[in-house]
Amino acid sequence: MSVAIIDYGSGNLHSALKAFERAAREGESGETISIVSDPEAVRTANRIVLPGVGAFADCRRGLLAIDGMLEALTECVQKRGTPFLGICVGMQLLADRGLEHGVTPGLGWIGGEVAPIQPKDPSLKIPHMGWNSLSANVQHPILADIPTGESGLHAYFVHSYYLRAANPAHVLATTDYGEPLTAIVGRDNVVGVQFHPEKSQIMGLRLISNFLRWRP
Amino acid sequence: MLKARVIPCLDVKDGRVVKGVNFVDLRDAGDPVECAIAYDAAGADELCFLDITASHEERGVLFDVVRRTAEACFMPLTVGGGVRTIDDIRNLLLAGADKASIMTAAVHNRDFVRQGAEKFGSQCIVVAIDAKQVGPKRWEIFTHGGRKPTGIDAVAYAQEVASLGAGEILLTSMDRDGAKSGFDLELTRTIADAVSIPVIASGGVGTLEHLVDGIREGHASAVLAASIFHFGEFTIGEAKSYMAKAGLPMRLDPQTSSVQ
Numbered sequence: 001m002s003v004a005i006i007d008y009g010s011g012n013l014h015s016a017l018k019a020f021e022r023a024a025r026e027g028e029s030g031e032t033i034s035i036v037s038d039p040e041a042v043r044t045a046n047r048i049v050l051p052g053v054g055a056f057a058d059c060r061r062g063l064l065a066i067d068g069m070l071e072a073l074t075e076c077v078q079k080r081g082t083p084f085l086g087i088c089v090g091m092q093l094l095a096d097r098g099l100e101h102g103v104t105p106g107l108g109w110i111g112g113e114v115a116p117i118q119p120k121d122p123s124l125k126i127p128h129m130g131w132n133s134l135s136a137n138v139q140h141p142i143l144a145d146i147p148t149g150e151s152g153l154h155a156y157f158v159h160s161y162y163l164r165a166a167n168p169a170h171v172l173a174t175t176d177y178g179e180p181l182t183a184i185v186g187r188d189n190v191v192g193v194q195f196h197p198e199k200s201q202i203m204g205l206r207l208i209s210n211f212l213r214w215r216p
Numbered sequence: 217m218l219k220a221r222v223i224p225c226l227d228v229k230d231g232r233v234v235k236g237v238n239f240v241d242l243r244d245a246g247d248p249v250e251c252a253i254a255y256d257a258a259g260a261d262e263l264c265f266l267d268i269t270a271s272h273e274e275r276g277v278l279f280d281v282v283r284r285t286a287e288a289c290f291m292p293l294t295v296g297g298g299v300r301t302i303d304d305i306r307n308l309l310l311a312g313a314d315k316a317s318i319m320t321a322a323v324h325n326r327d328f329v330r331q332g333a334e335k336f337g338s339q340c341i342v343v344a345i346d347a348k349q350v351g352p353k354r355w356e357i358f359t360h361g362g363r364k365p366t367g368i369d370a371v372a373y374a375q376e377v378a379s380l381g382a383g384e385i386l387l388t389s390m391d392r393d394g395a396k397s398g399f400d401l402e403l404t405r406t407i408a409d410a411v412s413i414p415v416i417a418s419g420g421v422g423t424l425e426h427l428v429d430g431i432r433e434g435h436a437s438a439v440l441a442a443s444i445f446h447f448g449e450f451t452i453g454e455a456k457s458y459m460a461k462a463g464l465p466m467r468l469d470p471q472t473s474s475v476q
Contacts (some may be wrong), residue, residue, distance in 0.1 A: 011336075014312050015286045022290075054337035124218075125414045125437055127383055128340055131219045131261055131467040154219060154467045156292060158314075158339045158383075176217055199292050199314065201256070202469060 001030060003212065004045035007037045008069065010064040010089065011053040017083065017197035020049070023208035031212055039072035047212065048073070048082055052089030056098030056114055056161065060106070077109070081189045085211050088159065091192030095163050095184060110185045110192065111166035112143045117159070127160045130197075132175040134183050142173045142184065142191050142210050146203060148183035153203035155183065155195035162194060189216040217468040220431045221261035222293075222455055223416065224445045226251055227378035227424045229268045231277035256289040257443075258452040259471040263289065264317070264386075264440060267297030275304075279311040286312025296344055296386070305332050310339060317386055319344040320359045323366055323373075326380060333381025341414075343382040345370055347403060348390045355403050362390035370403070371410050376410040385415045386440065391396075392420025399426060404434030416440050424450060424458040431464050 003020060007013055013035050020033040036042060050073075052059045063069055076082040086094050095106040098114040115191070117128055131154040136143055146153055155175070162181045165171050170187050172181035175194075185192045191211070197204030229236040232246045242250045252263055263285070267278050275298070282295055295308050298316025305316040316336075322343050323330050332341045346362055347355040347370035355370035374385055387407055389400035399417045408415040414437035417430035421441040430439040444450050460466040 006376050012310050012312060014283070014310075018287045019290050053339065121433070122412075126412055127414070128218065129339070129384065130221050130437065133217065142447065150217065153469050158292075159217075160338070196292075198290055201290050202471065204290055 001032070001046045002044065003031045003033045003047040003049060004036045004042050005033065005049040005051060006042065006069070007035045008059070008060050008066055010051065013051055016198040018051070018086070019204060020208055020212075023205050023214055026205070027209040027211070029210060030211045037066060039066065039068035042069065042072045042076060044080065045076070045191055048076060048084045049087065050084070050090035050093065051087045052091075052093065056088060056092055056100040056106075057087060057102065057104040059093060060098070060104050063093070073107075077190060081216065083214050083216055084190045086190075086192035087198070090195060090197060091185065091194055092161065092163050094190065096166075098161070100161050109190055110163070110170050110187060111127070112164050112170075114161050115164050116161050117177065117181060121178050124178045127158050128181065129158045130179045131155065132157055134173045135170075135180065136173045138172055140184075140186060140191075141154050141214050142186065142207060143173065144210050145208045146206050146210070153206075154200070155193075155197070155203055156162050156199045157183075157195045159194060163192070169175065217465050219261070219465045220261050221226060221416075222258050222427065222459070223262045223264050223440040224245070224255050224263040224452065224454060225418070225437055225440050226446075227268055227419055227441045228265050228278065228281060228297075230274055231281050234268065242333035248281045249288060251286045252289050252293075255452065256291055257471055259456060259467075259469070260291070260452050261438070262292040263296065263465060264294045266317075267295065269298065270355060275307075277377040279307060282308060282311040282313050294342055294386075296342070297408065302331055302335060305336060305340070309336060315342045315384070317342040317344045322377060323357055323359055323368065327461070329377045329380040329382050338381045339384065341382050342384045342386050343377040343385040344388070345407075346388050346390050349400070349403065353402070353406065355406075358390055362393070371406055374407045374411050378413045382413060384409065384413055386418060386438075387415055387458070388420065393418075395420050395433050396422025398422065399430045399434055399436075401433045401441075403428055404430060404436050408435035408437075414438065424455055427455055428462040428464060431459070432462075
């Protein structure tokens, strides 16, 4: 089994690779994890991970700059049902459009848009940066063995925009920052997390492990 | 609810921790990677390396330290010290740092903050401010470890770098640094209230109550400390439990970084 972490020029993927390798090793799931930038390597992968840091439009541009990548992703994720995990901006790209520095189209796999966090309470800082707890809306295999709620485990967030899903059923979990912000989205074989599992210590490793075992 | 963060900071010179760390039995207390792993296991919310290597040519050692730390610790890592160019930031991020902390270069060229934020995103850019009180409710930026005045007002500067795209401010009171008498709370609060980005309070921690004060009275989002943790006066766990008992929102997750 192989897991492809897509490198499209959006930041360092080294810690993501190491976190996936560790989860695979400790979960004894036997996956090989690779960082790939070749659409053919995406096509042969059993699971696909789309990371992303920085601005929405930059990430989209980076993805489109690789000839055939969008087609390969669409074919695998939309037609063949390959399990997919988007991380941070890689999760935001699932939406119809992003509103950061102008309107940019997204993949449109999860209906909705990516809008700025605008807390009513001025003491709430932007970016939403640090460790926050999750509220699960549904039971989902990606959250297996991860206690949620105020007494549950925490995830590391750093973002100024969030995905406002058109269909509330696609919001698997939220995090509270003056208002509930989308923390995990999902439908069918697609999940996306706003936080950084590769930086979320035990919580992140469990989530990655869950993704590696997930059979949607 | 977002939690207040506790960040231990390690001074690193030529790839070694200055003065070492002796809060646990480490094979090599001068190895930054071993120290980082110990702090990861102890429940630190983030880690900070401050590189004080004198020569720019020796930076390769630091990148190796950052790389090995990022391989072993799945937590956010900020690295500062001698970050002067866009390439410096890029190299740190490529090595596995999550945020680069810039100080003197930003004082001399504010546009460096904007360039860094545009290139890598605000979330990567921490601006470090070393400030000294120069009058009632007036603080000035100092460089060179607090020796060199710049004539720049710290509050106005903080607002400026925030508007240029800094994602966070690491604020150190040079009056309090090493004094163990607590943060300069008036400075911290004045800057935290003046900007919309998170502020990390630094400089002067001697007791656990000081950490509480930094968040509650100083309005900081995070507290950074070095010696009280390195020399085992308090563990990260003790600090976080104390802050939680004082009523602050803290992350007290179990810290086995392993998958069951």
